[in-house]
Amino acid sequence: MNCRPLMGLLLLSSAAVVHASPMIVAHRGGTGDAPENTLTAIGKALDNKADAVWITVQLSKDGVPVLYRPADLKALTNATGPVSSYTAAQLNKLDAGYSFGKPDFLYRNKGNGIPALESVLKKWTDTFFFLDIKSPDAAPDKMAAALEAVLKKTHSIGRTRVYSTDEKYLNALPADIARFASRDATRTALANITMNHQCSIPASEKSDRWYGLELKREVDVVEKFTLGEGHSRAILSWDKEAMDCFRAAGGAHIILFGVNTPEDFQKASELGADGVLVDSPAAFKNRQR
Secondary structure: OOOOHHHHHHHHOHHHHHHOEEEEEEEOOOOOOOOOOOOOHHHHHHHHOOEEEEEEEEEEEOOOEOOOEEEEEOOOOOOOOOOHHOOOOHOOOOOOOOOOOOOOOOOOOOOOOOOOHHHHHOOOOOEEEEEEEEEEEEEHHHHHHHHHHHHHHHOHHHHHHEEEOOOOHOOOOOOOOEOOOOOHHHHHHHHHHHHHHHOOOOOOOOEEEEEEEEEEEEEEEEEEEOEEEEEEEEEEEEOHHHHHHOOOOEEEEEEOOOOOOOOOHHHHHHHHHOEEEEOOOHHOOOOOH
16 A cells, blocks of 8 residues: 555645655556556556555446556557446456557556456555546446446545646546546646746636646647738747746646656756656656655
């Protein structure tokens, strides 16, 4: 079990975290170290001192939240088709380690099935989980109801927070389930700050808010002209101005994605990020706290 005082770490004020080491969040359970979204990956991530775990959730044919990311099972397993074509029991019997670790495939036939979210939350009762909804064919209301049922059954509402690149899944959640701000709103606010030096976050916004976005990301910049529009590529990157804007009103928590090098980890630390999403918790096991 992961018994570190995570909640206390998450709630540190911005002044206290400026020079603190961000919490390590295992991306897809630690996709760089073991087959993603499996019990093996989560266990290894916690052994490597991850502070929290980010897992991806879809709905099975029988409406059970399970851990899997791609749209088709053939991407990572020994089966084909969408997750929604199989029951949770059938998914658990598949080989979720089938495609991991070319060319040796050391995790094939090792019993790494696709786990149900309920089983994960029951196994690690002291771990904080971020739940990323990537269910390409699940109705938002059905996903919301299924998640709520599992979180209440496992007494996990207080140790989970939901993310999705598709805002309709966030909007469908009941009020008692914690969530991130929408990705679109976060990206737009960051672009306004870094490209136009305009802080669009109201100074009166003092509620508890969570943002998740890449530390740096290539974006397509569209400029409107009288006779058409122009497109150019640019790098959208967090800096001190952006952090100051997002945190100006208080209550902001920022998780930076795609932090997989010592240099990026150092930058995230200097910026005062609350957490970093890493593929390999093993690579950051000996970080300074």
